[in-house]
Each structure stands twice: as structure tokens, then as C-alpha cells.
Amino acid sequence: MKIVGVAACTAGIAHTYLAKEKIVEASKKAGHQVKIETQGTIGTEDELTEEEIKEADVVIIAADISISNRDRFENKVVLQIPTHVAMKSPKALIKKIEEEINTTA
């Protein structure tokens, strides 16, 4: 499965990157391809390309704030969660996504 996502938190210096790390770790362990864009105070890093978004099976938005360029994900399966959920239960998150994708596909 191909997972893309965006992480963003209030101060834009800590939770954003912790959430990204946890999601990437858990996804890789479960054997998925993953790329997470971070929208921190420093600006957008690891920006998702159009191609990557097109190919992705699911979009995870792990954010406590409104993210920029949300309209890129039109017509995608989107899961919106606060960053702390991604940090505390990354494995359960990936499992939930797997279940969702498998039942609807």
C-alpha cells in the first residue's frame, strides 16, 4: 500500500516531526511505502509531488492546525487525526487504515 500524509502542529517544531517519524516507522514495519510532508514553522519540507498523491491509496493528515494546500487531496481517501494520536498509536493507526482499505477495495 502507498501512504502519503501531512504532519503539522501548533508550535511547528516538535510534534510535527515526532508524528512523522512514528507514522513512517510504523508504515515501513508493516511493509508499506510512505512519505509524509511536514508543515512546520520553518515552512513545508518533503513536499508531496502530484505523482505521489495520485498513486497513494490513503492520505493521513496528522495535524492540530489547518494545513495548507488541502485541496490537493480532492478525491482521495483522507484520514484526519490530531498529532498525538499518530504519536501514541502509530501501529493501531496503520492497522485501522489497512482494514479500511481492504474492506472498501
Add this chain to the structure above:
Amino acid sequence: MKNVGFIIKKHLLTGISYMIPLIVASGICIALAQIFGGINVAENEGTLPYFLSQIGGWGMSLVVPLIAGAIAMSISDRPGLAPGLIIGFIANEIGTGFIGGIIGGFLVGYAVIFIKKYIRLPKSMEGLMPIMIIPVLATVICGLLMITLIGQPIAAFQNTTLNWLQSMEGGSNFILGSILGAMASFDFGGPVNKTMSLFADGLLVDGVYGPQAVKFIGSMVPPFGIALSFLFTRYKYTKMERETLKAAVPMGICMITEGVIPIAARDIIRVVASCSLGAAVGGGLSMSLGVGSTVPHGGLLVVPLMIHPLYFLMCLGIGSLVTGVTLSLWKPAIKAEEENMVEEEENDMEPELIDIEFKRGAQ
């Protein structure tokens, strides 16, 4: 609708995320001006500290307009920004402070959405919507509301709060400091900490600097306190936790508390309680001693810019010591199986994850 709370929080936090660098830049200018120019810096026209104090002061006066604009933009996208800035400026001018800015931002945001939804122009004139109809209508409606109905009670409330805070002394100062300190460290940078931060940042804009210093203490006591506890009783910590501390302490110096979360996760009640206790003691002392900070972020690096920096370090030290001693006495020695655990297991799933829904398409 149970999502309402989440949505409101999201917009509020978006506003704050735009505001933090603005307060930091302005606050540091004010602090530098006071260090080099003394208390009467505003009278020494033409000197460098005088200019710095002007820059900081002007910067601070943008905080309320910016948070209103950013919240409005978070709710209703670009069309919200301009009216949001204007309403925020009005809120600032009539003395509603921070709270007025936040309420104004929400007011404008939803007004813009309402206008977009219910006012329909013929196709040929649609171009007028974003450049004329929305900004003018939203500004006039929300501006009048802010000046007359909404702004006055908030300004009165703000005044009472400020007077109350400034007239507080001795015991009640200690209690307020303790509560704020415990809140700031309670969830290591989570929502409770952010609520406290918001309160402290709001007062900072209004020239009350005490709670801001308490925020520093509450954010830095957990990493330093746990590190002290580790030094006292090494055998109560796993190898993993030792490694975690190597990152958590430097993060703590920069006032990022999140580094200790893995340690708290293994032993949540003892760690949270000890950290909150230490932060409460440190925060209470800090408020009683009149420690203050004009700078909202920066950790140990900005301590020299504070009001009574030595007292601040003392309060931080005492708070961390209380946390360290409590935790060392309270924590049980590790068991063999915990030491062998390569990584933390997630036993209990975040309850929120259960009823989060997938959505198709952009919302």
C-alpha cells in the same frame, strides 16, 4: 456534534502557530532594549535600545490583529484574512486584548463563510465577491459588532482580570503560580500545556510578565527533573530511557518538553505527578518572587533577558530538584523484562482512534 470542539481547537491553534514567531521576535526586541537601555529606555530617544524597544512595541501591537486574521483565514481561507486583520486591530484598539482577537477571528471567519454561502451574484459579477462584497460586508458587520456589542464586555472583563492579577500578592500569587506551573508541565507540551501557554501569551501582550516565566519553568522542569532523578537512582531507568534522556535534556534546554514523553509513557502516573509537583513548586516561587519574562520561548538561551534571571534559575532548580527527589523515591526499580524490552509496546490504543472516520474527497 462532537467534532465542534476539535474544529474550534484547530482554528485556534492555527492562529497561535502564526502568532508564536511574532511574539518571539517582538518580545526579544523588548527584552534586549530593557537590558541595554534600562527601565527608562522609552525616554532615551535616538539610542539603539530605544529603537529596539520601538520595534518590539510595534511588533507586539500586531499580535492581536494577526491572531484574528490567522483564525479567520483558517476558517474561511484567504477571504477571511483582510477583514480578520481589521477586526483584530479594532479589538486591540478598544482594549479587549487577546481574547477579543480570538473571538473576533472566529466571528469574521464564520461571517465570511455565511456571506459566501448566502449572497449570490450573477455570473458576470462574480469577480466582485472576493475583492469587494466579502471584505467590505464582513468588515462592516463584524467591525460594528466588535465595537458595540461584543467588544465592550470583553474589554471590561480584560480590565478586571488585569487589575486582579496586578493587585495579587504573596499567597495568592504563589497559588496562581503553582496552578499554572502544574498545568504547563502536566501533559508535556500537550493541550493542557497549550491552554496555559495561551493564557500566559495573552497576558504578555498586555504587559503582565509573571505567568510567562512560570510557563518556562513548567516546560523545563520535566526534562531536568527526570534527568536529576536519573542521576540519583540510575538503576531505576532502562537503557532505552538513558538514551532518551540524552536527547530530552538538550531539548529541555531549548524549552521543548516532548523529549521526555517516552519515559513518562512507561510510568505515567508517577512521572506526571512528580513533574507537576516540581513545576507547581517552581511556578509558585517564581510568581511570588516577581520573576517575569517578556520573551515567550527560547528556554535557557533567553534567561538573561528575563526579569530577575537569577531568581528564575533558582526556581527552576528547586522545581527540578523536587521532581527529581520525588520521582527517585517513588519509582520502583526496573524489572528484568522491562530492561529487555527493545522498544515501547503500544498496549492501549488511543480512544480517539476508534471513532475517527475516513473521508473521501477534500473537505
